[in-house]
Amino acid sequence: MCLAIPGKIEHILNAVPMERTGTVSFGDIRKEINLAFVPEADVGDYVIVHAGFAISKINPTEARKIFQLLANDETDPPC
């Protein structure tokens, strides 16, 4: 139910603010998703989608942090 999955915005279909929708691809599957709650997200951005709505744009810099942390582990312990 709270399952929400990442997808990539491919097109904006409706640009009216409260009705903003777009095509979002999840691997091979494409779906029309409501984008009203992510006004800052645009074509090419990845978003988290739940119950037909994008609820957040994914921040690529933050997404890399855990791998950088693990890669630096031996030389630079985080604690």
Place this chain on the structure above:
Amino acid sequence: MKYMHEYRQADTIKQLADKIADVTSQPWTIMEVCGGQTNAIVKFGLQQFLPSHIELVHGPGCPVCVTPVDIIDNAIDIAARPNVIFCSFGDMLRVPGSAKDLQSVKAEGGDIRIVYSPMDALKLAQKHPDKEVVFLAIGFETTAPANAMAAYQARAKGINNFSLLTSQFLVPPAIEAMCQSPQSRIQGFLAAGHVCTIMGYESYPQLAEKYGVPIVVTGFEPLDILQGIFLCVQQLEQGRSEVENQYSRVVSQQGNVPAQQMITEVFECQSQSWRGIGHIPHSGLRLRETFRPFDAGQKFGLPDRISSANSTDDTTGCISGEIMQGLKKPCDCIHFAKQCRPESPIGAPMVSSEGACAAYYRYATFNESVAFNKRATAQTSEKTAKRRDQ
């Protein structure tokens, strides 16, 4: 898929598991609040990667599991009426009400449709102006903006044959209720990442400080969950109780402001009954006065017992409430994998894809009694069969 597979790689999982082992010096009990996290933990067998004295207990964050029996009964009442198209997320159809479930109403001819989004239900209402279209709007803060948007658009466009039967829950009051319980063994929380995606985590520091519990906002992939556990254990070992955000690629401190505005526009806070757990003050949402024409309970003249303390009790012996408060595990239930199975569920956690019982039943990867017993029984019957063959 990007932002999914890279968080499931065996080598990084092992690396993080080693880090957890390195910082752990004593037993700790940690609750993952969200059913989606429970499902990932059991599915990927994450408990096996942890030191044996770190125990994960499973929280109440499964909306299908905590929706009160009274709501299911009201849903069944509405769905059985002629001229109604009743829409729901799929998981709800098999959840037992006091006498039957929605699936049996469908079998008896009720027009019940599974939808992916509340907006799909709204579209059905536009397409069938001669029918009453009702959406069973269950969920936590994650789903509340979607449900609110459906009501908002229905009102804006005058789609008056649409209504919501709401069962909306709020997570922080439930965390607080567990912290206050004298029976609680929980020493740290992994907060539900997608609830925080909407609400942010500005309300958590006061909980962490007041009850002396670390709260780590955590995602849903194996690597997220292990990092959440690592951060939580590290705090416990160092005697800290702070709020940390493991899921920063998705969650910001202030959350999704437009989504919060939509929730506030449409809903107001109310006290709420949780199936198996009971009444928790200020832990639910109901439609505001201006949206009452879209309240299915009012439209169909049904009793509202969920916001009062005298909601229907579960008398089946299902211990879902104790499981969802971290006091017991599914294997402690006498019905587990016996009378209660996904095809014949007694309680909601055996139905929902986020329910702990369904996850244990499906994956049974834990080295706990049931998995062990299953193997032991299988071995014994194998031996008996061999002996018989000889």
